[in-house]
Amino acid sequence: MMLQTRPYEFMVKYTQQKEWIDGRGNFIAFAFFLGGISGGLYLAAVYFNNLLGMFIAWLLSLLMGISYMIHLSKPFRFWRMFMKPGTSWIARGFIFIMLFIGCTFIQLILSYWFPGSAAEVVFKILAGIFAFAQSIYTGFAVSYVNAIKLWNSAILPILFVICGFSGGLAILMGISLGGSEAQIMAIENVIRVILVAFAVILVVYLWNTTYSSAAAREAVASLMGGNIAAIFWVGVVLLGVIIPIAVSVTTYFATEASDALLVMAVITEILGSLALRYVILKAGMYSPLTTTE
Amino acid sequence: MARWGMVIDVHRCVGCYTCTITCRQEHFLPRNIYFNRVLITEEGKFPAVRKIILPVQCNHCQEAACVKVCPTGATSQREDGIVLVDSNKCVGCRYCAVACPYQQRTLYKDPKTEYFPKQGFTPYEVLGRKLYPYQPGTILKCTFCVEKIDAGIKKGLKPGIDREATPACVITCPARARYFGDLDDPESEVSRMIIEKKAAPLHPEFDTEPSVYYIKS
Numbered sequence: 001m002m003l004q005t006r007p008y009e010f011m012v013k014y015t016q017q018k019e020w021i022d023g024r025g026n027f028i029a030f031a032f033f034l035g036g037i038s039g040g041l042y043l044a045a046v047y048f049n050n051l052l053g054m055f056i057a058w059l060l061s062l063l064m065g066i067s068y069m070i071h072l073s074k075p076f077r078f079w080r081m082f083m084k085p086g087t088s089w090i091a092r093g094f095i096f097i098m099l100f101i102g103c104t105f106i107q108l109i110l111s112y113w114f115p116g117s118a119a120e121v122v123f124k125i126l127a128g129i130f131a132f133a134q135s136i137y138t139g140f141a142v143s144y145v146n147a148i149k150l151w152n153s154a155i156l157p158i159l160f161v162i163c164g165f166s167g168g169l170a171i172l173m174g175i176s177l178g179g180s181e182a183q184i185m186a187i188e189n190v191i192r193v194i195l196v197a198f199a200v201i202l203v204v205y206l207w208n209t210t211y212s213s214a215a216a217r218e219a220v221a222s223l224m225g226g227n228i229a230a231i232f233w234v235g236v237v238l239l240g241v242i243i244p245i246a247v248s249v250t251t252y253f254a255t256e257a258s259d260a261l262l263v264m265a266v267i268t269e270i271l272g273s274l275a276l277r278y279v280i281l282k283a284g285m286y287s288p289l290t291t292t293e
Numbered sequence: 294m295a296r297w298g299m300v301i302d303v304h305r306c307v308g309c310y311t312c313t314i315t316c317r318q319e320h321f322l323p324r325n326i327y328f329n330r331v332l333i334t335e336e337g338k339f340p341a342v343r344k345i346i347l348p349v350q351c352n353h354c355q356e357a358a359c360v361k362v363c364p365t366g367a368t369s370q371r372e373d374g375i376v377l378v379d380s381n382k383c384v385g386c387r388y389c390a391v392a393c394p395y396q397q398r399t400l401y402k403d404p405k406t407e408y409f410p411k412q413g414f415t416p417y418e419v420l421g422r423k424l425y426p427y428q429p430g431t432i433l434k435c436t437f438c439v440e441k442i443d444a445g446i447k448k449g450l451k452p453g454i455d456r457e458a459t460p461a462c463v464i465t466c467p468a469r470a471r472y473f474g475d476l477d478d479p480e481s482e483v484s485r486m487i488i489e490k491k492a493a494p495l496h497p498e499f500d501t502e503p504s505v506y507y508i509k510s
Contacts, residue, residue: 011349011396012334019387019400028386073385073400073430080365080382090388091364146358146499147394286396289495290334290345 014218017148017284025281027071032138033167033277034064035097036160037270039135040168042104044190046128048183051111053172054127058104061134065097089141096137100130135164138277148284149216155205156280162198163240167273169194170244174266177259184262192248195269199241202276215287223283232279240272296355296374297437297452298476298504299463300486301348305470308333308346312462312471316350319438319461321421324406326399328435329462348470350462351376351397351435352494352503359389359398368432374476374504375437383431390432394499397434404429437473438462453482476504 009015020028038060045053069075081094107123114120139157146152173187206223209216223232247265251258308331316322316329332347353376359368360376367382368389378389378398390398404427407414414422427433438460445451445458452458453474463471474483483506486492492506 008333010330010332012332012345015396017391019390025387071386073387073402074383074428077365077382077384080367080384081386083366084364087361088364088388090362090386094364141388144362145392147392284391286394287496288334289349289395290332290336290347 011286011289013288014215015286015288016222016282017286020284021278021281024071024073026278027067029277029281030274031064031067031071032142032160032281033274034060034067035093035138036135036164036277037167037171037273038064038164039100039131039133040161040164040166041171042100042131042168043128043135044165044169044172044187046124048172048176048187050172050176051108052175054104054111055108056171056175057131057168058101058108061097061101061104064134065101068094068097089137089144093134093137093141096130096133100127100134103127103130132161136161142280145284147286148219149213149287150209150219151280151284152212153205153209155201155208159198159201159205160277162194162201163273163276166191166194166198166240166244167270170266170269170273173262177262188248188251191244192252195241195245195248199245202236202241213287215285219283219285222285223279226283228279228282231275231282235275236272236279239268240275243268244272294372294477295452295475296477296504297353297442298374298474298483298506299437299460300472300483300492300506300508302470302472302486302490302508303345303347304508305468306331306346306348306466307468307470309467311465311467312348315461315465316435320436321417321425322433323401323404323421323427324408326401326433328397328433330397347507348462349395349397349495350505351437352395352501352505353435353437354501354503356500356502358392358394358499358501362388362392364388373442375439375442376434377436377439378432378434380428380431383428385430385432387432394496394501395503398432399434401427401429401431401433 019025038057041053042057081091085091085095103123103126107127110117110120110123136157139160142151143153143156169191176183206220210220244265247261310331313329313331329350332349334345335342336345337343353374357370357376360370365382365384367379370376387400442452442458445455450458456464459473463473472483472486474481476483478484487506490508491510492508494503494506
């Protein structure tokens, strides 16, 4: 079992990153989670033409912004974060979030007052683009960090997007309960595919990461058998993958899907999505400076 | 234009922590903030065990990850290679602290932390807060004693040669393990040491091109 780093072990043993997970750093994990499900929910809501889903996605994006503000030590300087989109993924993400919130707000007004208009379609497309950008940029922001080999993977943005779709579709199914059975079945059909894709990509990501460096192997070992193994196996695997897939298979063969089962699947998928961001950030580890690895 | 860099001879370093303490004194660093650290560990299996003593600090990398990831431009690099943080622009997102492969950036959290808890600030700490008004919630890191370098150059002094213009950790080292100078000058002491003694930066695989080299072989 991985022990916590003692002060004299700082950067002479594998050192866990702390700035983006301890204390106030938890809010950036929460912001990344909200960005993923907000983007996924919006795209799913557009596909299934669910105005309430689009509105909730917009609210989740606002909540993401608030979570970011709480993470910052100097939140009233947030306006400076526009300054370097050329190289900084946090700057790019900030722009994507603002544009998504703005375009979605206009689109919601147009959808309510002028449904079917050309302007509504244009803003729906723009909001959809920024929803995807908002969902995927968190993966790029994390994978850009060359120093942490667990994160520095091309698969990570894809994993975050798929996880975001999974959570977003789960929320959409939740708000569709009590409505059209046909729509619920249609959403379930998409969720089945997304869940399987999520499980496969997660396995491929963790397996492939072990090939990159000893630090990455150490990080995966801590994920699967160390101090965060409980959150990984219960949160990500059980709640995020196994239970939703089990419910999905049950509803596939059942003539009528039980609402209680579906609600359970919705809750577990959302928790699994949050757990994934948390464990990935928590398991991030730096190589010791005293070795030549 | 000069490109300032440092060479550290690991074989000469005795692990006395004088560089760490002098740096803290020079910059009136708050408690728990270190610009210079000395890492000490052991490697090998008994009986072939050896002790490793490694002084580390900000490497002022040429392709600094911290400069690229900073969303506000608070972290920037001067023409002479020194990487600095403008505390007035820093939002405290800690992306730079996460991105640094050498972990030499620290968020300054609590301005009320006293050297002697519950005994108030010492006159030294009071003076330090006037001379170096570090902003809580912003990132702090080694600056290569940029104020000494700039003041020294204005007086016509040469950093790395004249003590008044050279970083404090370099001039204070009792074992003479540290050297400072212009990496772009092939005749400078640091450039000659890098070639003659095969000095290399830490973890070059991170592609940040550090300006601090280590003589290990």
